Amino acid sequence: MNQDATHYKKLQKIIGIEIKNDSLLKLAFIHKSYVNEQKGQSEHNERLEFLGDAVLELVVTEYLFKSYPKKQEGELTNWRSALVKGNHLSKVARDLELGKYLHLSRGEENSGGRTKPHILANVMEALIGAIFIDRGYRVSRTFIHEFILKHLDDIISQGLHIDSKSLFQEMAQGKLGQTPHYVVMSEVGPDHNKQFTMGAYVGEELIAKGSGASKQKAEDVAAKAAIKAQKWDE
Numbered sequence: 001m002n003q004d005a006t007h008y009k010k011l012q013k014i015i016g017i018e019i020k021n022d023s024l025l026k027l028a029f030i031h032k033s034y035v036n037e038q039k040g041q042s043e044h045n046e047r048l049e050f051l052g053d054a055v056l057e058l059v060v061t062e063y064l065f066k067s068y069p070k071k072q073e074g075e076l077t078n079w080r081s082a083l084v085k086g087n088h089l090s091k092v093a094r095d096l097e098l099g100k101y102l103h104l105s106r107g108e109e110n111s112g113g114r115t116k117p118h119i120l121a122n123v124m125e126a127l128i129g130a131i132f133i134d135r136g137y138r139v140s141r142t143f144i145h146e147f148i149l150k151h152l153d154d155i156i157s158q159g160l161h162i163d164s165k166s167l168f169q170e171m172a173q174g175k176l177g178q179t180p181h182y183v184v185m186s187e188v189g190p191d192h193n194k195q196f197t198m199g200a201y202v203g204e205e206l207i208a209k210g211s212g213a214s215k216q217k218a219e220d221v222a223a224k225a226a227i228k229a230q231k232w233d234e
Helices: 003-015 022-027 046-067 073-084 086-095 106-110 117-135 137-147 149-157 164-176 215-230
Strands: 181-188 195-202 205-212
Touching (some): 003 022, 003 137, 022 117, 046 117, 086 149, 117 137, 137 149, 164 195, 181 215, 195 215
Antiparallel strands (some): 181 195
8 A cells, every 4th residue: 555545544533424436535645746847747635625615604503594594695695704714724623633645846845845735724624625526415515514614602701703804904094093904014935925015004104014925815914913913903
């Protein structure tokens, strides 16, 4: 039995799901950087990630709709966003140790690709896509309930569902009468591993900075830092 198959059996035991198609399961862990160094390897996990993202959103939406009949659309949307966003998915992926199954390029490996949040979040979605193809919607739903939806209470109690940019905008307009805006302060790294730093401004004043793997993530970090810096959430 090859090393991948052995690893996959351990993973399947942890998640309690047998995926019959080993090739499909392996594909879920092939990062796009890997194909550039492997002759004969043309496929990577982005198509599975695309599928898994849709399955995840449907399962979460269905659960929230049925479980909270008295909650309004806006609140349910915030909860769903917190459950499916990259930060949460990467934490679940780390708990399942998905990083050790990844196939990466040497460059990505050397730069710590197995622990990068955006790569872990993507492989989490790709795994869901593989489960959906191999075992169908019901098993995919069970997996999502057991490993992703179970964190909803913690997300709510810790306020992780709050949209920091919207909250910062609301507070800035209320306290200062101005709408915040964001400016790119730096953009470094290769295309597959960009790191953005965004500044959160009110008028001409820089309130706080934030960094992330996308402009949107960096803006969110900057908004959280701005709220904390102004102590508007106290």
